[in-house]
Amino acid sequence: MTWQDYTHDMQRCTRCSYCKWIPYRYMRNTDFIEGCPAVARYNWHAYAAGGKFNMAYSLLQGRIDIDDTFLDVLYRCQMDGSCDVSCKVQQDIEPLQLMQELRIKCVEEGKLPPPHLMVIHGLRKEDNMMQSLKSDRGKWAEGLDVKDLTVEQAEVVYHAGCRYSFDKELWPVARAGLSLLQKAGVDVGIMGAEEACCGGRAYELGCSGEMEKYAQHQMETFRTAGVKTLVTPCADCYACFKVLYDKIGRELGIEVFHITQYLERLLKEGRLKLTKKVPLTVTYHDPCHLGRLSEPWVHWQGKEIKVEGQMIVHDPPKKFRRGAGGVYETPRNILKSIPGLKLVEMYRIKEYAWCCGAGGGVIDAYPEFAVWTGAERLREAGAVGAEAIVSACPWCKRNFLDAAKETGNDIKVYDLIELVEKAI
Amino acid sequence: MKLAKQEYRALEYIVGKEYITQEPAILDTYNQVWGNQFFFDDKHSTRPSAVVLPASTDEIQAIVRVCNEYGILFKAFSSGFEYLSLALEKEKGILLDLKRMNRVLEIDTKNMRAVVEPYVSVYRLQLEAAKHGLYTGRIGVGYSAGVVAAECCHHGCQHTMVFTSGYGRNVLGVEWVLPTGEVLKMGTGESGGELFSADGPGFSLRGILRGRTGANGGHGIITKASVKLYPWYGPAEWRQSKEPGEPPSRGQLPEVPDGYKVFIPTFANIDDALEAAVEFCHAEILYALSIGMLGTAVPPEGNDEEWAMLQNLEAYPEAGEVSRNSLVLIIGGQSARELQYRQKCVLAITEKWGGRFLPHFNEPEALARSFVDMIWSNGVPALRVTGDFLPSSSSPDGSPDMLKKLAEREAEISRRYEQSGAFYSVRNVKRGISWRPEENLSTGAQGISVALYDPYDPASLEAARRFISELFDPRGKFQRFGVPARGGCLQIESVTHVHQNWGPRYDNYDLWLRKIKKMLDPKAVADWSAYIPPDYPHYPQEGGYVLPSYGKK
Numbered sequence: 001m002t003w004q005d006y007t008h009d010m011q012r013c014t015r016c017s018y019c020k021w022i023p024y025r026y027m028r029n030t031d032f033i034e035g036c037p038a039v040a041r042y043n044w045h046a047y048a049a050g051g052k053f054n055m056a057y058s059l060l061q062g063r064i065d066i067d068d069t070f071l072d073v074l075y076r077c078q079m080d081g082s083c084d085v086s087c088k089v090q091q092d093i094e095p096l097q098l099m100q101e102l103r104i105k106c107v108e109e110g111k112l113p114p115p116h117l118m119v120i121h122g123l124r125k126e127d128n129m130m131q132s133l134k135s136d137r138g139k140w141a142e143g144l145d146v147k148d149l150t151v152e153q154a155e156v157v158y159h160a161g162c163r164y165s166f167d168k169e170l171w172p173v174a175r176a177g178l179s180l181l182q183k184a185g186v187d188v189g190i191m192g193a194e195e196a197c198c199g200g201r202a203y204e205l206g207c208s209g210e211m212e213k214y215a216q217h218q219m220e221t222f223r224t225a226g227v228k229t230l231v232t233p234c235a236d237c238y239a240c241f242k243v244l245y246d247k248i249g250r251e252l253g254i255e256v257f258h259i260t261q262y263l264e265r266l267l268k269e270g271r272l273k274l275t276k277k278v279p280l281t282v283t284y285h286d287p288c289h290l291g292r293l294s295e296p297w298v299h300w301q302g303k304e305i306k307v308e309g310q311m312i313v314h315d316p317p318k319k320f321r322r323g324a325g326g327v328y329e330t331p332r333n334i335l336k337s338i339p340g341l342k343l344v345e346m347y348r349i350k351e352y353a354w355c356c357g358a359g360g361g362v363i364d365a366y367p368e369f370a371v372w373t374g375a376e377r378l379r380e381a382g383a384v385g386a387e388a389i390v391s392a393c394p395w396c397k398r399n400f401l402d403a404a405k406e407t408g409n410d411i412k413v414y415d416l417i418e419l420v421e422k423a424i
Numbered sequence: 425m426k427l428a429k430q431e432y433r434a435l436e437y438i439v440g441k442e443y444i445t446q447e448p449a450i451l452d453t454y455n456q457v458w459g460n461q462f463f464f465d466d467k468h469s470t471r472p473s474a475v476v477l478p479a480s481t482d483e484i485q486a487i488v489r490v491c492n493e494y495g496i497l498f499k500a501f502s503s504g505f506e507y508l509s510l511a512l513e514k515e516k517g518i519l520l521d522l523k524r525m526n527r528v529l530e531i532d533t534k535n536m537r538a539v540v541e542p543y544v545s546v547y548r549l550q551l552e553a554a555k556h557g558l559y560t561g562r563i564g565v566g567y568s569a570g571v572v573a574a575e576c577c578h579h580g581c582q583h584t585m586v587f588t589s590g591y592g593r594n595v596l597g598v599e600w601v602l603p604t605g606e607v608l609k610m611g612t613g614e615s616g617g618e619l620f621s622a623d624g625p626g627f628s629l630r631g632i633l634r635g636r637t638g639a640n641g642g643h644g645i646i647t648k649a650s651v652k653l654y655p656w657y658g659p660a661e662w663r664q665s666k667e668p669g670e671p672p673s674r675g676q677l678p679e680v681p682d683g684y685k686v687f688i689p690t691f692a693n694i695d696d697a698l699e700a701a702v703e704f705c706h707a708e709i710l711y712a713l714s715i716g717m718l719g720t721a722v723p724p725e726g727n728d729e730e731w732a733m734l735q736n737l738e739a740y741p742e743a744g745e746v747s748r749n750s751l752v753l754i755i756g757g758q759s760a761r762e763l764q765y766r767q768k769c770v771l772a773i774t775e776k777w778g779g780r781f782l783p784h785f786n787e788p789e790a791l792a793r794s795f796v797d798m799i800w801s802n803g804v805p806a807l808r809v810t811g812d813f814l815p816s817s818s819s820p821d822g823s824p825d826m827l828k829k830l831a832e833r834e835a836e837i838s839r840r841y842e843q844s845g846a847f848y849s850v851r852n853v854k855r856g857i858s859w860r861p862e863e864n865l866s867t868g869a870q871g872i873s874v875a876l877y878d879p880y881d882p883a884s885l886e887a888a889r890r891f892i893s894e895l896f897d898p899r900g901k902f903q904r905f906g907v908p909a910r911g912g913c914l915q916i917e918s919v920t921h922v923h924q925n926w927g928p929r930y931d932n933y934d935l936w937l938r939k940i941k942k943m944l945d946p947k948a949v950a951d952w953s954a955y956i957p958p959d960y961p962h963y964p965q966e967g968g969y970v971l972p973s974y975g976k977k
Contacts, residue, residue, distance in 0.1 A: 011467060011880055012811040014458035015510075016804065017503050017568045024567040024803070025664040025675035025796075030528075030548050043443075043477050043523050044450050045504070051453035057467060058452040069447040089673045090805045092726045307731055310810040310848045310878045317728040322671045329668055351672050 103206030138192030147189030161234030200240025277340030374403030502570030642955025657683030689779030719797030846887030
């Protein structure tokens with residue numbers, strides 16, 4: 001699909017503005033009913049998904065060009081998919097896919113905000129999104145007794161991802177995740193310095209070719225290593241391996257798990273036992289890439305037809321991705337099984353969760369906006385009486401830590417792995 | 425048309441650099457609204473010269489003064505989700521996006537009123553008011569619509585009007601920036617008090633502010649409004665939920681909340697249903713009433729799922745007839761005894777007119793779904809079916825005879841178009857008009873005839889235009905009471921033939937409207953695309969009948 005393939009959607013966006021909010025059915029506290037961070041922060045309609053439809057339609061008609069304003073509006077967006085869920089409560093149109101294709105169009109025309117250009121240059125040179133040296137990639141695991149899959153074989157590859165690999169403050173989480181698997185007796189290894197970026201974030205920036213390249217690389221690497229299963233503690237990587245590779249027809253051919261899914265399995269099998277009390281009131285933040293964006297890709301080829309006079313349907317019927325197929329219950333099940341821990345829910349959860357702020361490249365190009373978005377989430381966590389906010393993605397944890405620091409919020413920020421580790 | 429440098433700077437000085445734009449990429453997100461294809465043969469209406477995001481009455485007043493000084497047309501909006509809400513009659517014009525004016529300023533529980541800024545949505549106020557045991561009426565266009573737009577500027581209809589009355593009746597006082605830039609505090613506000621009563625001491629002007637159909641921005645900008653609230657018998661907070669894996673559209677209340685009951689009786693024919701509706705209204709027991717629109721079905725996930733569902737209707741050809749002859753009756757009460765009394769009335773009147781409670785309409789989950797739709801609105805899922813729809817709103821006097829007469833005439837017209845394939849129509853299902861009675865039918869009712877058409881199918885679009893012209897009946901064949909409206913606006917085109925054709929039939933009301941417009945807006949700077957032009961353009965006529973002008977910018 002190209003951006004022009006969404007002409008129908010551009011025409012049929014009604015300007016209902018539902019994309020700006022969480023679905024009304026789930027609104028409860030009027031302080032927390034906005035869904036789209038970009039329009040909440042910048043106000044102009046252009047920042048909402050509806051505005052993107054409008055911009056695309058004007059571009060199509062030659063009324064506007066891709067100029068700096070266009071780029072700014074398009075990239076001040078976490079691509080978190082909240083708009084997509086709210087829109088598709090009532091519509092059969094694809095806001096998020098259009099935004100993705102618009103970004104691809106920008107890149108094809110050689111237009112990308114400068115901070116993203118630097119990140120992509122770094123990726124091309126060092127195989128990571130953190131503008132760090134490839135040779136440093138495996139340092140997070142130094143001292144751990146773990147198989148090196150470049151020279152040994154194991155059933156499971158533990159893919160740390162770029163953020164965990166290079167964000168030193170988060171290394172304990174990456175290490176704890178691996179240790180939990182080892183404690184449960186999982187035959188697990190890592191690629192160390194040879195681990196490469198999944199390419200998902202690059203794809204979200206519009207660099208579709210980069211992701212294709214990395215997909216091919218990962219397929220070959222895992223085949224050579226002989227692994228059967230991939231476990232990642234990074235929600236971004238998970239959504240990329242699970243959904244985006246499938247979208248572009250590059251399935252890994254091995255089982256893919258987010259670590260929360262794998263831990264739940266280990267807990268159910270009794271290979272891990274949560275016995276220690278963790279007396280804490282926590283709230284769970286659904287990472288977008290583990291939640292609504294991890295809904296399996298639906299391949300469809302067909303055409304629109306009219307029935308019953310003017311009703312627009314698809315032949316064959318098309319199943320729209322409306323966010324319900326994300327991973328929502330698994331992390332909650334784990335948290336609920338931790339002794340002494342009390343889980344309280346925020347007002348915006350699951351399909352309609354507020355983004356942490358880091359996604360879509362915002363953390364790189366617009367750090368102030370990323371922090372603002374994260375701070376909003378911390379405010380919500382505080383409003384439901386949580387002592388700590390728990391997520392299951394290093395990008396969320398990073399951004400929440402930054403937001404807490406910037407705003408002087410003393411709420412604790414955990415990854416779910418850390419709480420499981422405490423409970424064992 | 426770009427503003428001159430000094431014009432732009434004057435506006436920028438008021439709101440600050442961050443809150444004004446003339447970037448084409450952003451401006452073009454302020455001229456694309458559903459229905460535009462119907463009016464203009466184009467998704468885009470006129471591109472505004474600039475858009476501003478004011479934060480206060482002072483800023484708005486200053487902006488309007490600049491508009492007067494430089495002859496710039498202006499229009500303000502909240503959600504912008506309405507026909508012509510962003511359309512400008514001239515190329516030198518600006519839009520005021522009121523998103524930053526977003527506060528619920530007061531909920532006065534003792535006097536049952538709220539004071540809100542323009543961007544506060546109806547559903548948001550409903551959530552806030554419920555905490556205090558209060559409620560504001562549902563709005564037809566859905567939950568994102570603004571309270572101020574609904575109450576002060578616009579015409580619409582909804583199922584709770586039997587209890588909360590029509591929008592115009594709920595305005596208690598406003599802060600109003602006139603097209604000249606003067607600030608008028610209507611009602612008690614004008615005399616130095618709070619915005620407590622719209623009718624004085626001090627100027628009333630409620631009729632001039634909005635009348636029945638609203639000036640839709642043609643009279644300036646309301647920056648603050650005090651609106652009536654009504655008792656809410658439900659919980660202070662509620663949760664609509666769904667099972668994991670179900671699409672978000674499935675979120676529902678598990679049951680009708682305590683404090684309310686819902687009944688859906690079905691009658692033998694439309695005559696009995698309407699007679700019963702009148703009697704229910706005269707008993708003054710209802711919290712909400714719908715005639716012919718039930719809201720009991722599980723919300724479909726999308727068109728494909730809906731179509732799959734509809735195919736089963738082939739085995740149930742009388743489905744449409746059954747819905748058409750059914751009523752939704754919602755009652756509420758502060759005590760069990762009050763509720764019991766109302767229930768007793770409902771059952772007695774239902775029995776008198778031979779109503780039956782069909783199980784599939786009256787099972788608890790179906791009733792809960794209907795409650796949600798009638799009390800808060802399910803939004804506008806109709807827009808998904810074909811891409812657009814035309815709700816034509818006729819306003820009869822509320823007598824069963826008039827309701828019936830219009831129901832039959834309008835259903836016959838709709839049917840003709842549906843059968844031609846120009847509109848969406850479910851095979852074998854005869855659809856009807858749905859009604860929202862006002863104030864227990866003492867002041868009338870609003871009937872909605874809906875055309876679901878595809879604005880990007882030329883034949884369907886053309887049929888929609890013919891349909892609306894026929895339904896609007898500007899030659900007066902139906903002899904109905906009241907000027908019809910298309911959805912929320914009186915207008916059905918940017919400079920309407922309806923006023924020109926209907927005015928002479930109704931005491932030349934249009935001349936008065938134009939006089940008021942000229943008096944309030946001597947420099948003609950408040951956009952009139954959904955109101956009345958200061959002067960009529962010369963549109964083609966046919967035997968003294970002014971022809972419509974759809975498809976012209």
